[in-house]
Amino acid sequence: MPNATPPKPDTEPTLPALLRQPEFLLGAAEPEQFPKDDKVEIAFAGRSNVGKSSAINAIANRRKLARTSKTPGRTQQINFFSLGEQARLVDLPGYGFAQVPLSVKEKWQATIHQYLAERTNLIVLVLLMDIRHPLSDLDRQMVQWAADSELSTQVLLTKADKLKRGKTAATVLAVERELSKIGGNFGVEPFSASDYTGVREMRAQLDAWVNSAT
Template sequence: MADSNPERINFRDVQFLTSAPTLDECPEDSGAEVAFAGRSNAGKSSAINALTGNKKLARTSKTPGRTQLINFFRISDQQRLVDLPGYGYAKVARSMKDEWQRHLAFYLEHRECLRGLVLLMDIRQPLKEFDQQMLTWAVSGGLPAHILLTKADKLKNGPANNTRFAVEKALREQGLDTGVSVQIFSSTKKTGLDKLERKLGEWLALEESPPEAD
């Protein structure tokens, strides 16, 4: 069970580590990682930049879907954030999109240091096919997932909360609610930022090594 009061992580010190076109070129599979994934218009880069307080850390683009690499960001020697390739609007061949999906699936299923998946969805367009596919991979693999319903500043509080309730209900009905949590989020207004930080802190908490026997 995760520590209810994990050591608070300073996400303001996060730095770019490396980009990997394939899993073979990812950093060593050790420590703790949390991956961010979402369709190309979900505001993934904006959320990472809001979390870290660095508007230039994760590139934002007016042409969604340009991120084709797995980008790693260093929190500490044993803690990382991972920006997975966006999917949905990229003007690339179907074969390239299929290749991205294979990399995503392999990463989610085989990366042993992966502690959780943050799945971003535009609050006005939640639970699209890609979102459900990612959740299916996570739930079937026993990987905790946390849904960020982004761009919540585009809606008033009532409709935003109604969407969250509707998403939670849909997940229960589809059997995709095991280990999955949902929150409202806005990168622009920093809505839900503290809650996201707490969730990441739980997942990224490093286990202390047991004392050596005398």
């Protein structure tokens, strides 16, 4: 008898060794608190509520490694997660969230900026955009900055479970086309922390980035 029920996503995760024991390391509100060593880092950035913390959890196959929330602005500091002795994932506060006081927003932006501009550990930026409305003005600023800084950037079009396949594929192509006008080194993939679209691919990517950098 053929098995009619497909396996649930990630009941049998294919985790590279790198992702076997992810651990929360620290949350930093100031650059002085960033870890002082030369482990490589892959940072997750994007608008508030786009799914950065959920993506980290899905990739690391842990439900509550990074805190997620329906309320935008949940991640209020830069959170560092250790991946063994080699690497870290970094969860950045979201940008573009209107409801926080300007003074707080300016402080976050300054901290995010300092991280991105000065962190020599950073090897790849993972830039998340909601697949239903990608390339907002702030996203474009990030993309432009990444291209100018020659920082390898993986764009993840998140919440892909909200769109039909055809529309997903068309959006990936449209975003790729826009990014190719800017230059730089961009990859574009659909992603969903809900149905695990793109999760295994990202695990393999992480492994490859870390291996080629260490």
